[in-house]
Amino acid sequence: MRGHLSHSDRARAARHLARIVGRGDSLDNVIRRETNPLCLELTYGCLRHHFSLVEAVEARLARPLRAKDLDLFCLLLVGAYQLQRMRVPGHAAINETVSAARALGKPWAAALVNAVLRKLPTHPIGDASDHPPWLQGKIETQYGDHAPALLRANNQRAPMGLRVNRRKIEPADYRALLKRADIAFDDAWLPESILLRKPQPSATLPGFKDGAIAVQDVGAQLVGGFMREQLQGGCRVLDACAAPGGKLFHLLESGLALDVTALDNAPMRLQALSEMAQRLGHGGFRAITADACGLAWWDGEPFDLVIIDAPCSGSGTLRRHPDIKVTRTPQQVRRTNRLQGALLRNLWRTVRPGCTLLYCTCSILAEENDQVVESFLEAHEDARATGVVLPTGAATRHGWQMLPTDPATDGFYLARIDKQA
Numbered sequence: 001m002r003g004h005l006s007h008s009d010r011a012r013a014a015r016h017l018a019r020i021v022g023r024g025d026s027l028d029n030v031i032r033r034e035t036n037p038l039c040l041e042l043t044y045g046c047l048r049h050h051f052s053l054v055e056a057v058e059a060r061l062a063r064p065l066r067a068k069d070l071d072l073f074c075l076l077l078v079g080a081y082q083l084q085r086m087r088v089p090g091h092a093a094i095n096e097t098v099s100a101a102r103a104l105g106k107p108w109a110a111a112l113v114n115a116v117l118r119k120l121p122t123h124p125i126g127d128a129s130d131h132p133p134w135l136q137g138k139i140e141t142q143y144g145d146h147a148p149a150l151l152r153a154n155n156q157r158a159p160m161g162l163r164v165n166r167r168k169i170e171p172a173d174y175r176a177l178l179k180r181a182d183i184a185f186d187d188a189w190l191p192e193s194i195l196l197r198k199p200q201p202s203a204t205l206p207g208f209k210d211g212a213i214a215v216q217d218v219g220a221q222l223v224g225g226f227m228r229e230q231l232q233g234g235c236r237v238l239d240a241c242a243a244p245g246g247k248l249f250h251l252l253e254s255g256l257a258l259d260v261t262a263l264d265n266a267p268m269r270l271q272a273l274s275e276m277a278q279r280l281g282h283g284g285f286r287a288i289t290a291d292a293c294g295l296a297w298w299d300g301e302p303f304d305l306v307i308i309d310a311p312c313s314g315s316g317t318l319r320r321h322p323d324i325k326v327t328r329t330p331q332q333v334r335r336t337n338r339l340q341g342a343l344l345r346n347l348w349r350t351v352r353p354g355c356t357l358l359y360c361t362c363s364i365l366a367e368e369n370d371q372v373v374e375s376f377l378e379a380h381e382d383a384r385a386t387g388v389v390l391p392t393g394a395a396t397r398h399g400w401q402m403l404p405t406d407p408a409t410d411g412f413y414l415a416r417i418d419k420q421a
């Protein structure tokens with residue numbers, strides 16, 4: 001680890017964590033303005049290894065801390081993470097974490113922090129899977145022998161994928177820019193897909209501000225690439241859960257003349273979509289704030305392609321969003337599950353007979369994927385799931401599942417459902 005971790009980096013990481021652990025704020029929101037890479041490393045790392053760190057710290061506290069001292073508890077996690085996972089020398093990790101307690105305005109806790117951290121072994125201990133039991137149980141039930149590899153993969157750092165905006169620059173020309181800037185990368189499956197060898201802040205990449213690229217997982221790009229294959233010029237397309245626009249913009253970069261309607265029910269996320277559209281230079285689509293479980297927004301003219309990139313548990317993206325392991329509950333997954341079925345049933349009515357609906361999630365759980373599609377197929381005689389084949393992952397009963405055990409991609413599911421003419 002390069003650079004110097006100051007006590008204020010540690011105190012800030014503890015505050016970030018307390019917002020996520022205590023209030024359920026999302027990691028993305030909490031770190032929106034955080035630019036210090038070491039503070040980010042602490043925040044991500046403590047979420048990634050939350051369960052084993054909590055176990056280690058709680059076992060060394062004489063009694064639980066008060067709820068109002070959650071920031072202090074999170075600081076102990078930060079201290080434990082440095083000692084056990086970052087190879088920060090013990091005296092520096094302990095002294096600076098003690099100073100961080102003062103920076104949190106809790107000088108009375110200096111002795112406590114010192115005592116707990118001194119009792120901690122300097123190697124990881126405790127819950128090796130670092131997943132909440134309910135999620136670990138689901139993964140083990142579904143994936144059997146493959147589960148340990150998946151659990152391990154979920155605790156790795158996320159890769160950084162780029163999508164070259166072909167409306168702005170040819171992929172080969174962008175690769176030349178990266179080489180000139182001495183940024184190491186690998187090709188992924190599509191000409192526009194690039195995998196950086198080492199993640200870096202997007203604003204430091206050549207052409208980022210001018211919209212030459214978007215940051216997007218290369219697995220998500222495979223989903224977008226498959227969507228594009230279903231299209232011809234002039235198609236009327238509905239992207240029903242569009243924000244922040246990753247798949248939508250990928251389609252627009254195909255250069256086909258499309259008639260696109262983009263819905264989302266979250267105004268803030270649609271705002272992010274319109275900012276991204278501006279940076280990438282995309283226009284000419286209708287963006288509507290609307291509930292895709294209803295049809296109040298629809299003019300009655302059917303679509304040639306309907307895309308439901310459904311809200312889901314995000315269980316395929318735990319490397320990128322380790323906060324999901326800490327904040328998501330089985331109740332939320334059940335609620336989202338009902339929403340997935342409702343979206344599918346409702347939007348089916350907008351598909352032109354003879355045309356296609358694509359249902360996708362960034363989940364690895366069958367209950368959000370094949371099982372949703374299965375219930376839908378059972379209730380709709382005019383619906384047929386037709387095979388999806390992608391270059392990584394595996395076929396499922398009704399679609400295709402990518403898994404984060406491929407180090408290049410997050411976990412995604414995609415099913416193609418055709419409506420009989």
Ligand SMILES: C[S@@+](CC[C@H](N)C(=O)[O-])C[C@H]1O[C@@H](n2cnc3c(N)ncnc32)[C@H](O)[C@@H]1O
Nearest residue numbers: 241242243244245246247264265266291292309
């Ligand atoms: C997985 S994200 C979509 C990602 C997006 N397609 C992309 O590629 O960047 C799911 C989206 O569905 C939206 N959503 C959730 N419930 C919805 C509903 N009832 N109607 C419309 N959009 C909804 C969420 O606000 C969220 O932006």
